[in-house]
Amino acid sequence: MARLTGNERAIVVTALRHAAPYVRMYKGKTFVLKAGGEAFASDSATRSLIEQIAIFNQVGFRVVLVHGGGPQSSELAKQLGHEPQFVEGRRVTDEAALDIATMVLNGQINTRIVATCRAFGVPSIGVSGADGNLIRAVRRPPVELADGTCVDYGFVGDIDAVDVSVLETQLADGFVPIVSSLSADDDGTLLNINADTVAAAIASKLSAEKLILATGAPGIMESLDDPRSLISYIDRAGLARLREAGRLSEGMLPKVAAIENALAGGVPRVHVISYSVPDSLLLEVFTNEGTGTLVVDSIEELSPQEQGA
DSSP: OOOOOHHHHHHHHHHHHHHHHHHHHHTTOEEEEEEOGGGGSSHHHHHHHHHHHHHHHHTTOEEEEEEOOHHHHHHHHHHTTOOOEEETTEEEBOHHHHHHHHIIIIIIIHHHHHHHHHHTTOOEEEEETTGGGOEEEEEOOOEEOTTSOEEOOBSBEEEEEEOTHHHHHHHHTTOEEEEESEEEOTTOOEEEOOHHHHHHHHHHHTTOSEEEEEESSSSOBSSTTOGGGBOSEEEHHHHHHHHHTTOSOTTHHHHHHHHHHHHHTTOOEEEEEETTSTTHHHHHHHOSSOSSEEEESOGGGSOTTTTTO
């Protein structure tokens, strides 16, 4: 074993001392992490994220990972000759798209995540929204948009009810549940549900301490597609102002809706971070500065440290 230099030892000790208060604060608490399919586009990206989850698991944080699979579904659809369709950032799911989503979410991504968890000694179980009646869904009716256009999203589900008993059992036994966003209605029809929506609903029902959305963006930005305008913290009123001003991209709109639902459901802290920033999950939880955007119900709830005072 190589010996650490004096400077390296000091860095390690400082890091441990800095992390200790957060470990005490969150030990035994539940985090719900949602990561889009982009976070699992490569083995190295998957391993990086799971390694951070492993650290949370080892220090006593209870973690539920909800994953998407949009890019992989789109890629497979194109290979099979189907062009993916989106309206206001949400995927239209016809029968072919539903079959593809099932193959990708439950077959490819979920299984690979569970396998990677094994490599880091993380006990995990893969489930979908249909398992254990976790998510009861109904097929979304046609939606009339602001411009008067009527859109049929196909086999897309809206959440009717959530029963987190199966997750609570797994968490109590020390497992990390790996949840795909597919579910079914009471007639057994498979439905594709937005993963951000699923994560927010689960976080609310579990009374999670945090909902963390790992995205391709560095966080929520004041100006579209300008990483330099990253917002460090914001509340629901601030989100509403950004939306009204047209400063949220189509892809961010479903995430903001999920954030608002989580906050309304009693989740005190929602974080939007980038999966591509090294150790972003650890930095967001174990430092006041974080790496992305912290969202709360009201700015008044933030501590001076969280506001950088």
